[in-house]
Amino acid sequence: xxxxxxxxxxxxxxxxxxxxxxxxxxxxxxxxxxxxxxxxxxxxxxxxxxxxxxxxxxxxxxxxxxxxxxxxxxxxxxxxxxxxxxxxxxxxxxxxxxxxxxxxxxxxxxxxxxxxxxxxxxxxxxxxxxxxxxxxxxxxxxxxxxxxxxxxxxxxxxxxxxxxxxxxxxxxxxxxxxxxxxxxxxxxxxxxxxxxxxxxxxxxxxxxxxxxxxxxxxxxxxxxxxxxxxxxxxxxxxxxxxxxxxxxxxxxxxxxxxxxxxxxxxxxxxxxxxxxxxxxxxxxxxxxxxxxxxxxxxxxxxxxxxxxxxxxxxxxxxxxxxxxxxxxxxxxxxxxxxxxxxxxxxxxxxxxxxxxxxxxxxxxxxxxxxxxxxxxxxxxxxxxxxxxxxxxxxxxxxxxxxxxxxxxxxxxxxxxxxxxxxxxxxxxxxxxxxxxxxxxxxxxxxxxxxxxxxxxxxxxxxxxxxxxxxxxxxxxxxxxxxxxxxxxxxxxxxxxxxxxxxxxxxxxxxxxxxxxxxxxxxxxxxxxxxxxxxxxxxxxxxxxxxxxxxxxxxxxxxxxxxxxxxxxxxxxxx
Amino acid sequence: xxxxxxxxxxxxxxxxxxxxxxxxxxxxxxxxxxxxxxxxxxxxxxxxxxxxxxxxxxxxxxxxxxxxxxxxxxxxxxxxxxxxxxxxxxxxxxxxxxxxxxxxxxxxxxxxxxxxxxxxxxxxxxxxxxxxxxxxxxxxxxxxxxxxxxxxxxxxxxxxxxxxxxxxxxxxxxxxxxxxxxxxxxxxxxxxxxxxxxxxxxxxxxxxxxxxxxxxxxxxxxxxxxxxxxxxxxxxxxxxxxxxxxxxxxxxxxxxxxxxxxxxxxxxxxxxxxxxxxxxxxxxxxxxxxxxxxxxxxxxxxxxxxxxxxxxxxxxxxxxxxxxxxxxxxxxxxxxxxxxxxxxxxxxxxxxxxxxxxxxxx
Numbered sequence: 001x002x003x004x005x006x007x008x009x010x011x012x013x014x015x016x017x018x019x020x021x022x023x024x025x026x027x028x029x030x031x032x033x034x035x036x037x038x039x040x041x042x043x044x045x046x047x048x049x050x051x052x053x054x055x056x057x058x059x060x061x062x063x064x065x066x067x068x069x070x071x072x073x074x075x076x077x078x079x080x081x082x083x084x085x086x087x088x089x090x091x092x093x094x095x096x097x098x099x100x101x102x103x104x105x106x107x108x109x110x111x112x113x114x115x116x117x118x119x120x121x122x123x124x125x126x127x128x129x130x131x132x133x134x135x136x137x138x139x140x141x142x143x144x145x146x147x148x149x150x151x152x153x154x155x156x157x158x159x160x161x162x163x164x165x166x167x168x169x170x171x172x173x174x175x176x177x178x179x180x181x182x183x184x185x186x187x188x189x190x191x192x193x194x195x196x197x198x199x200x201x202x203x204x205x206x207x208x209x210x211x212x213x214x215x216x217x218x219x220x221x222x223x224x225x226x227x228x229x230x231x232x233x234x235x236x237x238x239x240x241x242x243x244x245x246x247x248x249x250x251x252x253x254x255x256x257x258x259x260x261x262x263x264x265x266x267x268x269x270x271x272x273x274x275x276x277x278x279x280x281x282x283x284x285x286x287x288x289x290x291x292x293x294x295x296x297x298x299x300x301x302x303x304x305x306x307x308x309x310x311x312x313x314x315x316x317x318x319x320x321x322x323x324x325x326x327x328x329x330x331x332x333x334x335x336x337x338x339x340x341x342x343x344x345x346x347x348x349x350x351x352x353x354x355x356x357x358x359x360x361x362x363x364x365x366x367x368x369x370x371x372x373x374x375x376x377x378x379x380x381x382x383x384x385x386x387x388x389x390x391x392x393x394x395x396x397x398x399x400x401x402x403x404x405x406x407x408x409x410x411x412x413x414x415x416x417x418x419x420x421x422x423x424x425x426x427x428x429x430x431x432x433x434x435x436x437x438x439x440x441x442x443x444x445x446x447x448x449x450x451x452x453x454x455x456x457x458x459x460x461x462x463x464x465x466x467x468x469x470x471x472x473x474x475x476x477x478x479x480x481x482x483x484x485x486x487x488x489x490x491x492x493x494x495x496x497x498x499x500x501x502x503x504x505x506x507x508x509x510x511x512x513x514x515x516x517x518x519x520x521x522x523x524x525x526x527x528x529x530x531x532x533x534x535x536x537x538x539x540x541x542x543x544x545x546x547x548x549x550x551x552x553x554x555x556x557x558x559x560x561x562x563x564x565x566x567x568x569x570x571x572x573x574x
Numbered sequence: 575x576x577x578x579x580x581x582x583x584x585x586x587x588x589x590x591x592x593x594x595x596x597x598x599x600x601x602x603x604x605x606x607x608x609x610x611x612x613x614x615x616x617x618x619x620x621x622x623x624x625x626x627x628x629x630x631x632x633x634x635x636x637x638x639x640x641x642x643x644x645x646x647x648x649x650x651x652x653x654x655x656x657x658x659x660x661x662x663x664x665x666x667x668x669x670x671x672x673x674x675x676x677x678x679x680x681x682x683x684x685x686x687x688x689x690x691x692x693x694x695x696x697x698x699x700x701x702x703x704x705x706x707x708x709x710x711x712x713x714x715x716x717x718x719x720x721x722x723x724x725x726x727x728x729x730x731x732x733x734x735x736x737x738x739x740x741x742x743x744x745x746x747x748x749x750x751x752x753x754x755x756x757x758x759x760x761x762x763x764x765x766x767x768x769x770x771x772x773x774x775x776x777x778x779x780x781x782x783x784x785x786x787x788x789x790x791x792x793x794x795x796x797x798x799x800x801x802x803x804x805x806x807x808x809x810x811x812x813x814x815x816x817x818x819x820x821x822x823x824x825x826x827x828x829x830x831x832x833x834x835x836x837x838x839x840x841x842x843x844x845x846x847x848x849x850x851x852x853x854x855x856x857x858x859x860x861x862x863x864x865x866x867x868x869x870x871x872x873x874x875x876x877x878x879x880x881x882x883x884x885x886x887x888x889x890x891x892x893x894x895x896x897x898x899x900x901x902x903x904x905x906x907x908x909x910x911x912x913x914x915x916x917x918x919x920x921x922x923x924x925x926x927x928x929x930x931x932x933x934x935x936x
């Protein structure tokens with residue numbers, strides 16, 4: 001046959017994408033498939049499909065672990081998959097629950113023809129995916145072993161978008177090849193990196209400022225990798241597996257960092273709430289309810305002045321509402337304060353309600369006077385002060401959260417820090433002295449340790465004596481040794497810190513009082529010892545006893561005896 | 575459930591795709607493509623009476639504008655063509671120019687329109703409509719030329735002209751003047767138009783045509799205005815009131831020009847004339863402005879900003895009719911106070927066109 005016919009027979013390559021709709025986290029009070037979870041009142045699947053159709057994808061395959069009929073119905077009703085537009089096919093996979101299982105189904109069905117986008121149903125991404133695809137193709141042309149290009153979004157540490165407890169550490173070579181991929185335990189103090197990471201040549205980057213939106217471009221070789229490795233359940237397994245077996249199988253991964261573009265996931269409750277807020281704050285524009293999230297006009301219109309995105313038939317009373325998405329038929333009463341809220345359809349919010357960062361699904365009722373921030377209320381919940389069935393999420397306090405005007409929260413923050421510093425100091429000194437006593441360390445060295453602790457925690461000079469005394473006087477109980485031995489050993493320390501100033505002596509006495517609060521009988525004994533060691537002087541002790549000592553101590557027989565003896569001693573020496 | 579699909583679905587989706595992905599670039603091309611789409615519908619066999627045709631155009635139009643929410647030109651062309659269909663129907667039914675005159679006048683009084691159901695059979699209506707649409711398309715093709723012809727009268731030698739952002743029609747306008755008389759020297763001051771900063775590209779375009787160009791930042795608009803003799807603006811929409819919906823910063827330019835008694839000329843072809851009345855007087859369905867992605871103003875990766883600061887990046891600015899002197903369009907130059915009449919001729923009365931497409935004219 002002439003070569004011309006061969007050319008005609010070659011199939012036109014169709015740009016494909018695979019959306020993996022694996023099992024929804026059990027945090028969510030929602031029984032449907034992940035793709036139908038509502039984010040800012042719009043189904044997650046709509047965000048994903050919008051992003052893909054904007055990239056010019058011609059065929060999207062949605063692999064669903066459950067609820068495929070519901071997904072199919074939604075796709076049809078929303079106008080996705082019409083002729084001339086992107087084709088959307090929902091594939092039901094019985095018995096496949098995890099990401100890995102669904103990928104194995106994909107391999108089994110042989111539906112992939114070339115490079116394809118791989119996302120999960122909870123990925124929300126406004127980035128233009130075409131440069132990602134071009135980069136992948138360029139990489140594959142250069143490196144025959146490249147199988148996947150992972151996309152990462154930038155979010156510096158402390159960013160609200162970083163909701164996972166274990167954050168990503170990514171190591172890349174100058175070419176973008178992934179050299180290391182670890183999820184770091186926040187409590188870990190050590191980091192293990194393979195040495196050959198550093199030996200890869202100039203331009204190696206270690207990045208801790210990335211978030212993983214579960215977005216990638218894969219080549220044809222990827223689905224078989226899942227079939228070959230039955231233990232690959234999550235996407236992280238896949239990435240780690242590829243890295244580990246790089247020498248054996250020869251597959252390489254590349255990373256593409258999105259510049260100035262938004263991409264995130266809404267897979268866990270904290271990330272769901274964070275992504276909701278991002279949608280409200282317009283970071284996901286044009287994927288916002290009022291613009292281009294589906295083929296059907298939902299009727300959301302944006303009030304630009306107050307950033308309220310609402311459907312028709314919403315009535316808001318005399319309230320302070322800003323930065324909200326409100327579904328149709330909802331009613332908001334008077335005197336409310338709503339910030340960064342997503343309110344579903346037909347909700348009723350009564351007067352005097354104060355909400356921040358809340359997500360209410362359809363038909364919720366919030367009773368008068370309810371105040372809360374950062375929570376999710378499932379459908380038809382009734383929220384009131386006594387009966388609160390919402391699901392809270394621990395979120396770092398924002399500036400405009402409920403029940404904190406900025407001033408008081410700053411003070412609280414500072415106070416909290418102060419208390420921590422003293423506690424820190426106390427603990428550090430206690431540790432040093434306990435160890436010092438056990439190992440018979442020279443007290444001069446211990447003094448050095450105490451001083452460095454003091455400067456590290458920024459303890460003011462007039463309070464050092466108080467805290468050091470507390471530690472020393474508390475040691476006999478802590479070490480379970482007789483006070484005589486302990487105090488004798490630490491005498492130089494006491495003498496140094498308690499010194500000559502009466503303020504310091506008073507501090508020491510205060511410390512004594514505190515330490516012996518539970519066992520006042522001990523107080524007299526210790527006081528005697530302190531006097532005998534010349535740490536404290538009669539005058540100060542007597543004065544203190546008469547004026548500022550607590551009731552308990554004054555009533556102690558031993559104490560009284562001791563003070564009397566002191567006074568007679570005074571008279572004698574005078 | 576009624577099917578959303580019709581014989582035009584595929585073509586409509588392909589059109590939306592092409593416009594969205596920049597295969598069809600520029601508002602003129604978008605206008606032409608939309609006109610072609612309506613032409614296709616009118617030429618098809620799917621309708622016999624005018625009301626059928628209006629319904630099909632309305633349905634398809636609504637879906638098209640939903641898929642292209644950020645392209646105002648699409649909505650404008652659709653509404654203008656629907657008005658043309660009504661006008662042709664009225665003419666065909668009454669067969670006299672006086673009737674058409676009354677039709678145009680009755681646009682002010684929509685009760686007459688209400689009574690007309692557009693359902694009478696009119697032989698020859700289809701041909702008349704197709705002819706009129708063809709005329710409309712020719713007008714579109716000639717729109718740039720018709721506008722640039724007027725450049726010679728509008729700009730005098732030695733003028734200092736200010737503009738903001740990038741507008742291809744304004745660039746064509748200025749280039750035409752430069753090309754017309756060899757010794758006509760005029761200067762252009764381009765304000766960058768933050769945060770998009772398209773003014774930079776505009777300055778490049780003009781410099782390529784050997785026009786003396788100065789690029790300034792928006793904050794310097796006031797200080798430069800004392801040297802400016804004329805302001806020429808492009809716009810996204812011209813409203814019925816004569817006000818504009820233009821890029822952010824345009825209001826500021828208009829305000830400063832007004833204070834310095836500098837005339838403001840707006841260059842806009844008819845497909846940018848909108849049936850929206852004014853920023854403050856519009857139906858709930860019509861959206862005037864949107865908050866776009868804050869990435870232009872601040873970066874999402876900055877955690878402090880992203881979590882705590884409200885970053886506003888409005889898409890458009892409203893320029894009140896007081897700040898506009900003239901509108902130069904392909905159907906002539908209008909003083910701002912005549913815009914209402916001019917737009918009524920394109921769309922019919924406010925009430926009439928508001929019912930069409932029942933959509934947000936974004």
